[in-house]
Amino acid sequence: MGVTTIKPGVLTTVQDWGRSGYMGSGFSPSGVMDTRAFRIANLLVDNSQNAPVLEFCLAGPTLRFTTNTFIAITGGDFDPKVDGRPVPMYAAVFVRRGSVLSFGAPRRGMYGYLAVAGESFRVPEVMGSRSTNLKCGIGGWKGRALNTGDYLPFETKGLDFLPNLGSHALNGDAAFYGFDETETVLRVVPGPQDSLFTERGMATFFEEPFSTTTKCDRMGFRLDGPEIETVNGSDIISDGIAYGAVQIPSHGRPIIMLADRQTTGGYAKIGTVVSVDVPKLVQCAPGRTIRFKRISVQEAQQLFREEARHMKALEKMVRRPCSGGISPRRTARRLTPILEAQALASDGEKLWIELSQTDAHKHATARGEQG
Amino acid sequence: MRNECAVTDFAITIAGDSALNLEFATTISAQTSGLIRTAAQTLEQDPIEGVRELVPTFCSLMVIYDPCAIGFDELVAKIRGKLRNLNSAENEVRRICVIPVCYGGAFGPDMQTVMEHSGLSEDDVVRIHTGHDYLIDMLGFLPGFAYLGGLDERLHTPRLAVPRTKIEAGSVGIGGAQTGIYPLDSPGGWQIIGRSPVRPYDPTREQPILYSAGEYLRFSPITPEQYAAIETQITAGEYEYEFIVEGA
Numbered sequence: 001m002g003v004t005t006i007k008p009g010v011l012t013t014v015q016d017w018g019r020s021g022y023m024g025s026g027f028s029p030s031g032v033m034d035t036r037a038f039r040i041a042n043l044l045v046d047n048s049q050n051a052p053v054l055e056f057c058l059a060g061p062t063l064r065f066t067t068n069t070f071i072a073i074t075g076g077d078f079d080p081k082v083d084g085r086p087v088p089m090y091a092a093v094f095v096r097r098g099s100v101l102s103f104g105a106p107r108r109g110m111y112g113y114l115a116v117a118g119e120s121f122r123v124p125e126v127m128g129s130r131s132t133n134l135k136c137g138i139g140g141w142k143g144r145a146l147n148t149g150d151y152l153p154f155e156t157k158g159l160d161f162l163p164n165l166g167s168h169a170l171n172g173d174a175a176f177y178g179f180d181e182t183e184t185v186l187r188v189v190p191g192p193q194d195s196l197f198t199e200r201g202m203a204t205f206f207e208e209p210f211s212t213t214t215k216c217d218r219m220g221f222r223l224d225g226p227e228i229e230t231v232n233g234s235d236i237i238s239d240g241i242a243y244g245a246v247q248i249p250s251h252g253r254p255i256i257m258l259a260d261r262q263t264t265g266g267y268a269k270i271g272t273v274v275s276v277d278v279p280k281l282v283q284c285a286p287g288r289t290i291r292f293k294r295i296s297v298q299e300a301q302q303l304f305r306e307e308a309r310h311m312k313a314l315e316k317m318v319r320r321p322c323s324g325g326i327s328p329r330r331t332a333r334r335l336t337p338i339l340e341a342q343a344l345a346s347d348g349e350k351l352w353i354e355l356s357q358t359d360a361h362k363h364a365t366a367r368g369e370q371g
Numbered sequence: 372m373r374n375e376c377a378v379t380d381f382a383i384t385i386a387g388d389s390a391l392n393l394e395f396a397t398t399i400s401a402q403t404s405g406l407i408r409t410a411a412q413t414l415e416q417d418p419i420e421g422v423r424e425l426v427p428t429f430c431s432l433m434v435i436y437d438p439c440a441i442g443f444d445e446l447v448a449k450i451r452g453k454l455r456n457l458n459s460a461e462n463e464v465r466r467i468c469v470i471p472v473c474y475g476g477a478f479g480p481d482m483q484t485v486m487e488h489s490g491l492s493e494d495d496v497v498r499i500h501t502g503h504d505y506l507i508d509m510l511g512f513l514p515g516f517a518y519l520g521g522l523d524e525r526l527h528t529p530r531l532a533v534p535r536t537k538i539e540a541g542s543v544g545i546g547g548a549q550t551g552i553y554p555l556d557s558p559g560g561w562q563i564i565g566r567s568p569v570r571p572y573d574p575t576r577e578q579p580i581l582y583s584a585g586e587y588l589r590f591s592p593i594t595p596e597q598y599a600a601i602e603t604q605i606t607a608g609e610y611e612y613e614f615i616v617e618g619a
Contacts, residue, residue, distance in 0.1 A: 191384050192385060238428055304389070
């Protein structure tokens with residue numbers, strides 16, 4: 001059971017939270033670019049938090065499913081379709097055996113996610129993670145991005161899980177990303193080398209607008225904008241680079257360091273984008289206006305904990321049985337595709353309720369034979 | 372220069388909501404590396420709940436943590452408490468990882484350049500290069516790429532004018548005042564003087580990288596025949612990596 005890759009898309013990789021514990025040895029943590037979309041995709045299909053997903057950038061893959069299952073698509077909106085028909089994002093979507101998932105033109109965002117029910121893709125754990133590290137060629141699917149013809153296996157639970165998943169849906173996440181707003185505000189905790197910048201440099205950074213460029217990838221996003229002034233150059237003795245660190249190289253424009261960043265570097269870091277805001281950045285297409293807002297580390301950690309609570313609440317809401325309320329018509333509508341699916345899955349051999357095994361049926365058969 | 376046994380202070384800087392740096396010095400030195408090593412060991416042996424990983428670099432130690440488990444102020448207080456009596460270079464144990472290297476010939480295409488630049492014979496280059504242990508100041512740039520301190524000045528050689536697009540894993544080179552071994556195939560501009568059959572990096576090994584910051588590397592010269600023999604052993608999974616512990 002799994003998916004066959006008909007078209008691989010641009011950069012489709014298996015990712016999870018990332019490979020922690022090896023930064024000290026020089027390994028990028030890897031992992032998903034948009035941690036929020038990743039978490040939501042997994043919770044929509046009842047997966048554990050760290051189940052590996054497929055991440056794709058702008059051009060999504062075309063995949064054929066070899067079994068019936070539920071999937072969830074989150075993050076950037078690239079017009080997902082199953083067998084040519086549009087399917088909702090931020091919802092558990094049923095796909096039949098033989099169905100083809102494809103994507104159209106990117107509408108908003110940069111990175112999309114696909115989670116499959118039943119703990120998603122079956123790839124070996126390397127150094128504690130299933131994330132693809134492209135530079136080292138480890139993790140994920142053979143340490144690389146998907147190619148045409150790749151068959152990616154996934155786990156599937158029995159069909160008994162399906163009725164619950166049918167009602168899992170959210171109203172998207174556009175408000176969080178601010179897709180409809182004209183600019184993206186990223187909150188930044190100053191440091192560790194903010195003291196290497198002049199007062200004017202700090203003012204430029206926190207008051208002037210910057211914009212995303214085409215120079216953006218899993219390593220980092222380079223921004224364009226006014227030059228940020230340093231006291232005496234931005235070279236430092238190389239030190240560790242945190243997730244979301246804002247490096248200012250000698251040209252004076254920010255580079256925000258992301259999942260595939262190098263672990264150490266010799267440019268001064270003016271600040272660090274707070275963890276909860278990194279997903280907003282990675283979904284910014286080139287040319288988007290970015291503003292930085294200064295906050296304290298205590299405030300940033302408060303936001304971090306609020307986000308964790310929010311995700312817990314979201315999970316509860318999604319998993320509430322019959323979140324659509326009890327309506328016979330709605331329930332019937334929801335059950336029909338599930339029953340159809342089960343009939344299809346049975347291949348005409350067995351029905352989903354084994355009548356011959358119920359006592360009543362046995363008695364009836366016995367009486368019939370005697371009569 | 373500070374007293375070797377002085378209790379040392381460090382500054383704490385903020386690296387966002389999930390990391391902080393302990394900054395021990397502003398210049399690179401063996402003493403600073405030793406101090407960072409000791410601090411990292413202290414925090415590893417007696418871990419603080421919520422701390423996820425440590426990234427030692429030349430002059431600082433990054434502490435990555437989970438803000439849901441511990442807040443910044445509490446973590447700072449705990450670290451200060453644990454590292455209050457941090458001494459450098461006291462009862463120091465040196466762990467040395469021995470790297471067999473076949474110098475010159477096909478494995479060291481730039482040996483000639485280094486000889487010409489230094490005016491030394493090949494034997495002298497090898498003798499000097501293998502003459503002492505190198506302290507690993509930091510790992511970075513590539514997984515397992517060790518920044519080594521203390522290359523003999525006579526061997527300092529400028530980098531290649533045009534970097535190679537591919538340098539084989541295990542290659543040992545000199546780049547300016549630095550020397551080191553390439554843990555995996557990579558582009559690079561260093562003068563390659565030899566190659567080791569050992570794999571500093573192997574993702575399938577329990578310890579994917581053979582060494583860590585604060586330890587030492589010792590290059591030991593081998594013949595092409597020994598190179599072939601070790602390579603065979605490694606392929607068969609029978610090679611025993613050599614580690615020496617001194618001062619224990």
